[in-house]
Amino acid sequence: MLTWLRGPCQKHSVEYSINNGFLNLPKGYYIHLEKQAKEYILRNIKDARLTKTSLISKIEYFEADTDKKLTLANFMEHYGYSLNDVYGKNGDRSFSRMKAEAGLMESFDNRDEEVITKRFKNLFHMNSREFIEFATRVLALGESIKAAFSYFEESKKPSFREGVKYFRERSWMLSL
Numbered sequence: 001m002l003t004w005l006r007g008p009c010q011k012h013s014v015e016y017s018i019n020n021g022f023l024n025l026p027k028g029y030y031i032h033l034e035k036q037a038k039e040y041i042l043r044n045i046k047d048a049r050l051t052k053t054s055l056i057s058k059i060e061y062f063e064a065d066t067d068k069k070l071t072l073a074n075f076m077e078h079y080g081y082s083l084n085d086v087y088g089k090n091g092d093r094s095f096s097r098m099k100a101e102a103g104l105m106e107s108f109d110n111r112d113e114e115v116i117t118k119r120f121k122n123l124f125h126m127n128s129r130e131f132i133e134f135a136t137r138v139l140a141l142g143e144s145i146k147a148a149f150s151y152f153e154e155s156k157k158p159s160f161r162e163g164v165k166y167f168r169e170r171s172w173m174l175s176l
Helices: 002-006 014-020 033-049 050-064 072-079 081-085 095-101 113-123 128-137 143-154 158-169 172-176
Strands: none
Touching: 014 033, 050 072, 050 095, 072 081, 081 113
């Protein structure tokens, strides 16, 4: 049926046809989709494209196809993906692991990879500069969580103290 909707010489995708109307239908035919139906169909098409295998393939050929350096930001911008699209709704994949599976970097072994990957999606909503600075101190600078807490608690800035409160409320990170 999708082949008939697109037609034998149709240059546009089904997604384009759904958004812009089915221009190649025989005279007298018309397809009208309600807004909810359009959204549902487009979401299903997008979900079908966002399998781990398809993402690995896109990662593998990204630089050759786009002449851009493969970074997460470039990849997401080029394909219009969000962090949730790349990392999966279930937090079951990571960009680095997919790069390794595509053969673009050496495979790595991290005993905590599964836990980190599953919980990484919980960070996507972070929008507090102080919380991001706090997390950076802990993760990138190798500070202990207690040292980072004391740095922020001793700070004169009330917003830093808010960052500590925010972090403590989200204690799921402490179990990493």
